[in-house]
Amino acid sequence: MINILLVDDQEIVREGIKMILSLDEEINIIGEAENGRELMSFLEKQIPDVILMDVRMPVMDGVEATKLVKEQYKDVKVIILTTFTEDEYIFKGIKNGADGYILKDAGSEDIIKAIKTAYNGNILLNPEVAAKIVKAYKSISTEKQNLDKYKTQKYKLDLLTKREMDVAKLVAEGKSNKDICKVLFLSEGTVKNYVTKIFEKLQLNSRTELAVFISQIQLY
Template identity: 35%
Template sequence: MTARVLVADDQSVVREGLVLLLGLLPGIEVVGSAADGEAVLRLVADTRPDVVLMDLRMPRMDGVEATRRIRAEFPDTQVVVLTTYSDDESVFAALRAGARGFLTKSADAEDIARAVKAVMDGDAQLDPGVQRRLLNTVAGSPERPSPPAQPVASQPVPAPSVTSQPVTPRSAQPAPSLPDGLTAREAQVLRLIARGLSNGEIAASLFISEATVKTHINNLFTKTGLRDRAQAVVYAYRQGIADPSADS
């Protein structure tokens, strides 16, 4: 299947270079190029590409807003973000806007082709530098505020009864429940996804088949409402399932 790709970048040298590069790749057809966000939207409406390679910083409408509009108006078109620096502050905003792939502009032809195929297959593709930025952003976000303390009752508090039940030893206490009904194995798979492991690497780490890994991923995505691995990384850190120290 040929992937129909639209290139969006305000720098003519970069834009023309990407068009030439993509034209040499088998299985990819360039259907147009644009220098600003408004032109991107017009071309998407006219050509209905499978994938847009989107620069984040463009005039008239930036890449984040263009991504948001594309995903709202043309849900069959996926967006792969191209960023000059992996620590671009707009990367996280582009994720929230619906981008499924993130590459730095130093990506080679193989990286781009892999990202295009991944998003067309419903997966996410993150450049390692971009993923580190994403992990650092989520791991460094402020914790959720604790609920306010309950007011102290005005009545005198009775002394504890000497017949009160003994405290259950820590080893006998039940394990804390996981969010959204995740099983322990699904949480383990999610933790490894957050560390950037592929399905094959997860399978090797847990001594299970890759097909079993895919089943666990499908189950946890269904339970949590997640769409892709990029969202899974954010979810894992926000729910405290991932261990930030493992990525340092």
């Protein structure tokens, strides 16, 4: 059973999502919150497996809440609920460790798939959102001396050992640690250690951020 916490300041949105999730017997909604502050108070009493997080909320928005969750409850998965126009929130959310993004108007199957994908340790970015992120990052790089930024990123990538690079590429493809074990014939503990070292060397915070990092390098 996957325990879910819904965080959105609009009750009608929460009710709609609850109706969608009730269709799947493997998903259990354990609570709701209207903003990031309520979320953090809830987590003091009960820890969900996955948080569905709106980005625009009063008191504390989803970006700041994601950062706090990842700092204090690193094993909890956070999926950002977003619209197609909230670029700034998307970029900041990635930096703060969000595990995935789903558009608010996505179908029931897509939302359920996003939850299960994140729960299993994989990356799920809506194709439209992913394309938007990469395009925007490329644009930002062009405006701010893209060559220097590329050199810096390439230098960081060169710090990885061959095996770490193999693991990094598989993580960027959305593979879970268990999947990587099977591909590279490594133990799950070894893969976990590799992932930790990769994050440290590249100064990243999440698998999603690593996927974007690899995508940026491949653009040049």
